[in-house]
Amino acid sequence: MLKVQNVKKSFGTNEVLKGVSFEVDKGDVVAVLGASGSGKTTLLRCLEFFERADSGHMELGDLSVDLHVHSKKTARQIRQKTAFVFQNYNLFENKTALENISLGLTAGHGLSKKEAEKIAAAALERVGLSDRADYYPCELSGGQQQRIGIARAVAVNPDVIFFDEPTSALDPELVGEVLDTIKALAKEGTTMVIITHEMAFARDVSTKVIYMDGGVIVEQGPPDVIFTKPREERTRKFLARFIQDFDYVI
Amino acid sequence: MRTVEVEKVKYFFIESLPYLRVTLLYVTVSLVIGFMIGAGIVCLRKSRIKILAAIASLYVTVLRCTPSIVLLFLVYYGLPAMLGGRVGDALNRMSPVFFVCITFSLFIGASSSEVIRSAYESLRAGQREAGLSVGMTELQTFWFILLPQMVKRAIPNIGNMIIFLMKEGALAYTIGLRDVLGQAYYLSARSINVYAVDMYLALTLIYWPVSLAIEKLFHILEKKMDPAKARRSLRKLSGGVA
Ligand SMILES: Nc1ncnc2c1ncn2[C@@H]1O[C@H](COP(=O)(O)OP(=O)(O)OP(=O)(O)O)[C@@H](O)[C@H]1O
Ligand SMILES: [Mg+2]
Numbered sequence: 001m002l003k004v005q006n007v008k009k010s011f012g013t014n015e016v017l018k019g020v021s022f023e024v025d026k027g028d029v030v031a032v033l034g035a036s037g038s039g040k041t042t043l044l045r046c047l048e049f050f051e052r053a054d055s056g057h058m059e060l061g062d063l064s065v066d067l068h069v070h071s072k073k074t075a076r077q078i079r080q081k082t083a084f085v086f087q088n089y090n091l092f093e094n095k096t097a098l099e100n101i102s103l104g105l106t107a108g109h110g111l112s113k114k115e116a117e118k119i120a121a122a123a124l125e126r127v128g129l130s131d132r133a134d135y136y137p138c139e140l141s142g143g144q145q146q147r148i149g150i151a152r153a154v155a156v157n158p159d160v161i162f163f164d165e166p167t168s169a170l171d172p173e174l175v176g177e178v179l180d181t182i183k184a185l186a187k188e189g190t191t192m193v194i195i196t197h198e199m200a201f202a203r204d205v206s207t208k209v210i211y212m213d214g215g216v217i218v219e220q221g222p223p224d225v226i227f228t229k230p231r232e233e234r235t236r237k238f239l240a241r242f243i244q245d246f247d248y249v250i
Numbered sequence: 251m252r253t254v255e256v257e258k259v260k261y262f263f264i265e266s267l268p269y270l271r272v273t274l275l276y277v278t279v280s281l282v283i284g285f286m287i288g289a290g291i292v293c294l295r296k297s298r299i300k301i302l303a304a305i306a307s308l309y310v311t312v313l314r315c316t317p318s319i320v321l322l323f324l325v326y327y328g329l330p331a332m333l334g335g336r337v338g339d340a341l342n343r344m345s346p347v348f349f350v351c352i353t354f355s356l357f358i359g360a361s362s363s364e365v366i367r368s369a370y371e372s373l374r375a376g377q378r379e380a381g382l383s384v385g386m387t388e389l390q391t392f393w394f395i396l397l398p399q400m401v402k403r404a405i406p407n408i409g410n411m412i413i414f415l416m417k418e419g420a421l422a423y424t425i426g427l428r429d430v431l432g433q434a435y436y437l438s439a440r441s442i443n444v445y446a447v448d449m450y451l452a453l454t455l456i457y458w459p460v461s462l463a464i465e466k467l468f469h470i471l472e473k474k475m476d477p478a479k480a481r482r483s484l485r486k487l488s489g490g491v492a
Contacts, residue, residue, distance in 0.1 A: 050379050072388075080385035090376035094398045104384025107394060149380075156384050 001026045001191065002160050007046055007056035007067060016042045017053070018215040024160060024193060029186045031202035031223070032195045034212035035238065040195045044162045048084050049075040061159055080109060083153030085163040089145040091137040098124065098133040101152045109156060123151040127181050143174030147181050154185065163194040199242040203227050211235045258445045262434055262452035270456070272347060272429040277415045279351045281408070284358020291363035292370070313360035319421050322353045326425045346427040354415055361411065369403040370396070402475040409468030413461050430456055
């Protein structure tokens with residue numbers, strides 16, 4: 001359903017992505033792992049057209065787009081079929097929780113205000129925040145803000161949702177509620193690509209794991225394969241650092 | 251020495267007060283046009299064409315270093331002379347308030363560009379991307395999300411600018427502007443300035459309350475623009491009714 005081919009991106013002389021390709025099927029939950037600076041964020045930002053890739057190609061449903069040469073219109077068409085959950089939530093600070101969700105539906109997708117509010121209310125319900133509908137972001141905890149961020153993404157009914165470290169800006173005691181929300185989406189068959197450092201979560205929830213290092217995908221495969229018998233030495237070394245965590249969590 | 255006569259103060263006060271509308275006129279016009287210039291400057295400074303960006307920065311620097319009275323004279327005497335011919339003649343027949351508006355628009359253009367820029371830069375860049383990510387256009391993102399927050403942040407500055415403009419307007423008397431101060435001077439001159447002290451007292455009685463009221467107004471506006479606070483007080487209000 002989503003097919004990404006040969007994405008390359010440099011910042012100045014720093015070659016951050018050196019030809020990344022992967023595929024996502026409907027209902028997949030892809031966990032993207034990798035050390036800091038390996039290019040994970042840049043990859044997803046290229047796919048959402050926040051960065052212009054130097055080259056690369058993307059197919060999403062029946063859309064087929066060059067990641068370097070594209071019109072604003074195609075970028076918007078892709079964005080209407082995807083959604084993004086940010087590390088820092090990035091809620092609209094001048095809008096209530098409900099408006100944060102409904103604005104994407106009215107302005108972004110041309111729904112009527114009434115329809116949008118109905119869908120937004122349902123999305124709030126899904127993330128368990130119906131009672132916070134008319135709260136402003138500054139009145140919500142980080143965990144609540146991120147759940148609104150997730151509801152905003154879910155509400156536009158995208159083909160795929162990209163997550164960039166959705167819990168890494170949160171206080172430890174708030175991580176759980178956000179991970180649980182994402183787990184629930186996974187159970188309902190939502191297609192997601194999630195950059196995360198939460199290994200136990202990745203192993204539990206993903207249907208596919210991508211391990212990146214130095215701007216390339218070193219290894220990808222089902223979680224039970226990657227986590228227990230990775231082929232590549234680099235993957236093994238990276239995971240070894242986290243293995244102890246697993247033993248405690250599981 | 252003569253003492254202040256309440257009757258005279260009252261006379262100056264009542265006869266000059268209506269001319270606040272002139273003040274109001276040039277303050278409003280200068281703010282509106284000034285902010286449009288300011289927005290243009292910000293766009294130019296962000297533009298990829300280096301020369302345009304440089305011209306815009308130069309404009310801001312030059313205007314910041316120019317005393318208002320110098321610019322006022324340059325615009326009033328210089329502009330018609332520079333343009334010359336029929337345009338110059340037409341300009342020469344324009345009323346002083348026209349030149350005052352041009353001068354202060356140019357000033358506000360420079361200072362508002364700084365206000366707009368800092369309001370923009372203080373916004374979390376992520377909100378723009380969040381808007382785009384749910385399928386909104388750049389324009390929608392700007393209009394629904396960025397602009398309202400920029401206005402909120404700029405409000406205290408706008409209040410200060412109004413007060414600045416009102417006070418600077420006193421200079422415009424030198425090119426014959428009949429605002430509150432111009433009118434008071436005119437009346438005072440008719441009585442060969444015997445009642446000058448009464449006149450200044452009357453002017454103070456006009457400028458102070460107006461400045462105070464504007465300050466207060468913008469204070470309230472600032473609070474009103476904070477949606478979370480506004481809603482909380484609303485909740486309190488409806489709570490009281492129920
Ligand atoms: N806008 C930018 N300008 C210049 N360099 C950038 C920019 N964004 C990212 N980089 C560089 O690209 C490299 C990869 O960054 P990226 O954010 O994609 O890594 P990451 O895998 O997401 O790391 P982390 O786990 O720390 O989030 C880094 O060396 C970073 O310094
Ligand atoms: Mg990152």
